[in-house]
Amino acid sequence: MGQSNMVRILDGNTFVVCEDTGDIEATPTEPTGLFHSDTRFLSTWVLTVNGERLNALSYDDLQYYEARFFLVPGTATHYTDAKLSIIRERAVGGSFREELTVLNHDEKPVELEIRIEAASDFADLFQVKDEILNKKGELYTDVQPDRLRLGYRRGNFNRETVVTSSEAARFDARGLAYSVRLEPNEQWNTQIEVHTLIPVPGGRELRLGVRAHTTERLALEHDLQQWLAQAPKVNCEWETLARTYQRSLVDLAALRFVPTSVPGSLPAAGLPWFMTMFGRDSILTCLQTLPFTPDMSRTTLRVLAALQGSRFDDFRDEDPGRILHEMRYGETAAFEEQPHSPYYGSVDATPLFLILLDEYEQWTGDVALVKELERESRAALRWIDEYADLMGNGYIWYERRNTDTGLENQCWKDSWDSISYRDGRLPPFPRATCEVQGYAYDAKIRAARLARRFWDDPAYADQLEREAAELKERFNREWWVEDGEYYAIGMDPDGRQVDTLSSNIGHLLWSGIVTEERAAKVAEHLVGPRLFSGWGVRTLAEGEARYNPIGYHNGTIWPFENSFIAWGLRRYGFAEEAALIADGIIAASGYFDGRLPEAFGGYHRDLTKFPVEYPTACSPQAWSTGAPLLLIRTMLGIEPHEGHLAVDPRLPVGMGRIEVLDIPGRWGRVDAFARGRLRLEHHPE
Incomplete structure (x- = not known):
């Protein structure tokens, strides 16, 4: 069946x-x-x-x-x-x-x-x-x-x-x-x-x-109506985008997980396997949806802070200050036959926690939460420096301590063969991946702002900014693959680059760790023929030894990741490239009745003519559901700026007019409008 x-x-x-x-x-x-x-x-x-x-x-x-x-x-x-x-x-x-x-x-x-x-x-x-x-x-x-x-x-x-x-x-x-x-x-x-x-x-x-x-x-019907009424209204001439936005809001409502410890709801990761709280997935979904459903971010931050690691526990891969990966409530967790009670084997949830806290405050002005979570934020920063740096060289590394049931790869590409050298070999442990170093850089820059403005600790802010600058300089020196002009996906314990060309380089843009002189080359790779299929950016470049267009993390296209890549491209001024990715992902959503799957095949658009769904993809899945919302933010250039909402639209050709009404934030509710150039051919509906 x-x-x-x-x-x-x-x-x-x-x-x-x-x-x-x-x-x-x-x-x-x-x-x-x-x-x-x-x-x-x-x-x-x-x-x-x-x-x-x-x-x-x-x-x-x-x-x-x-x-x-x-x-x-x-x-x-x-x-x-x-x-x-x-x-x-x-x-x-x-x-x-x-x-x-x-x-x-x-x-x-x-x-x-x-x-x-x-x-x-x-x-x-x-x-x-x-x-x-x-x-x-x-x-x-x-x-x-x-x-x-x-x-x-x-x-x-x-x-x-x-x-x-x-x-x-x-x-x-x-x-x-x-x-x-x-x-x-x-x-x-x-x-x-x-x-x-x-x-x-x-x-x-x-x-x-x-x-x-x-x-x-x-009551459920009323709750859904209220949820939809509170979200911004999106009106646009591209019917696929309008339908996808509405479907995303409904699916986000369906995926709301109600924790027992904190009022409110947070996004569960996805149906059927992941209807529970996650660190990475919930945080990234909140970052995607923050301009539209900010209350979920508050609940997510408070729940993750309450469950933050407080001890050393090899079975759960727990350290003091570490943010959980996954929480389970069934029989196997109750009898410790698996460690998810909770399990902490995520290398990126901790810096992402700090990033979300800062982004949330910039949107909402919720200073009280920033002050409430100061202790947990400092503990997260200590984890980055003291417990995640397994090799003592200033980078975040991972290696599971629970060798029976713990995750081997603790980055977002967590399948066993997702991190490989150019020739297909798998590196030894511990491993470091490039995007996590970007998250650490971003987390320190953002935490410095929080320390200076809200924690009354300018000396700590100065220290964090110095550490971030040193990390950026060292990273750009040691991770750049000279003969390919891109950043390595990882580093092995001997300091050798894990030198495949992958989608991970796109995360470096939204984190801000890429130098200005190298950003153009990164953007060129992201929309070049080896990584970009026409629908989106592949997880692994065509031509790499482990490339497989339907390999889970070795060639498929993940809508969530593409939304962050587009956001990063806009950060560095590559509006046309960001619009190209947004156009491909939104067009693909039309083939899935507005519900983007977890992943779909990396086949070239000219070959298949339609996006090929990955056979066991979760649907709905939270960060895929959040992808259209972040793409709308990116296309309209909606960003908080000094207590106000800035709008700088750059739309794909063919989108026509779009308006987003009642965007919530510290400014109250405001509207954003944009008009793109229509084209003769139609998007698939």
Whole structure:
């Protein structure tokens, strides 16, 4: 059962992945089912009528939190005019509610046996992802006259799924059933509630989600309307961009993860594998969306600060001051079978935390948060200098201390073969990658501003600026590949350049570590034929030994990365090059109905004529969802400047007029307008 025909319904901490009939038939290694907090609470949910499976005429994913399925008996290949139709309407909000309606179109009464097979394997999402399912606890079933209780217990780890029905049902250990008689043109319906629970000592239950009730479903609808109303309005002549912007806002709403410790929401990384808080992903998404949804940045910063590393823990790759990589809540984390409770194996989240804090203050003027997080910010800066410099030469390095389950590559390109020499060999550890040095430079420049203006420590500010200047000088001397005129992707522990040409050089532009005299050559590479496909910048240049247009980090195009590359190009004055990248990525979004995937193939645009999706890409994914927003900012040249909003538009040819209304910030709400030159040929819609 492939993922291409799957229906996905989600609401932040909860999601359902099912077939186009609404049925769920999970195998141990498929991310289908009802999931909450990294646990699968339903692995089977199959509807039959008189023992027969149903065929989907159509389905409608009305909003991200609800869907409706229109079904008839029989199969699609043998369909005749049905005398019976079935509608399944499902809403997700913590748990889910399913309203089942059956209509008799026959001229005579019918007797129906309606049944739903229900089961749960309580699989840990982490195990499903790694294709390992070895449950060590006890599954149990409790059948009561008015409900079915499915449970799993392993020590103090206890999860339950409770199924109830508004119409009288016969519950048994495998599901529930109804015997229904329908007169001609009569209909029957019932509401089935599925609740996810954590039983706690004393017989009490912690209900993980109850928002699927009718009144709470209205609350979800109101919440989405309010979310959209608060965001800036984008009006433009390029229909693809308008549709993509609207889809991005809705998907960001769907991906809001509600933490338990701090009010508000932050962006979860993506469906299905990463519906949880991340360091790098959440921070970069906030940077992309800051001009449009600034409140998420505040929550993200406060949550990450609260969970900042405070000790040395090799199992979790934790150091004092380090910002987490990933947080998990399932069984494997509870029993420390994997380290994500939380796991700190990210080399870039810590400097990115400082960058977001400064950028957030520049947009919002929230000085109180900058002062509130001074201690955590100083700890992050100490981590950069004292704990990340594994080789003692002033760079940030990484090497996992948890050699069993920790990440080998702790940069954003975290697959095993993503960092390689020009000839394809993999460098030894520890490793340093170029973009992280840029982040460290940017973090120190920005932290110096915070120290001077808000922490009342000008001496510290001076020190940080000196360190940043020294880092920039040394980096430009030691990382520049002379025979290719670009920056190496990495450095090995012997000080040798890991000399492939990669997209990482684009990150150096938005961080500001590139010298002015070398910026033009970097820009030339980024939009040159080896890196730029016509749709976007490839992760690895064509012609490199490990180049593969559908290799995860070795030739694919990542929309999120391209949005930051375009932003960096604008920083150095390369407006035409930035517009070229924005044009390619937004045009590609038209082929995905406005929802940019995690990654797509690096094939040249002239070869494929359409962007080829990477087969296991997350969708929706937070930083892909945020990419169009950063591209809009980049194209319009929207930047905070001395307490005001500056606008300097440079639009791609063919975009026409665009206006962004009610941009929030310390200035209140302001508008930005621009007009580009139309062209005769049309963008793909």
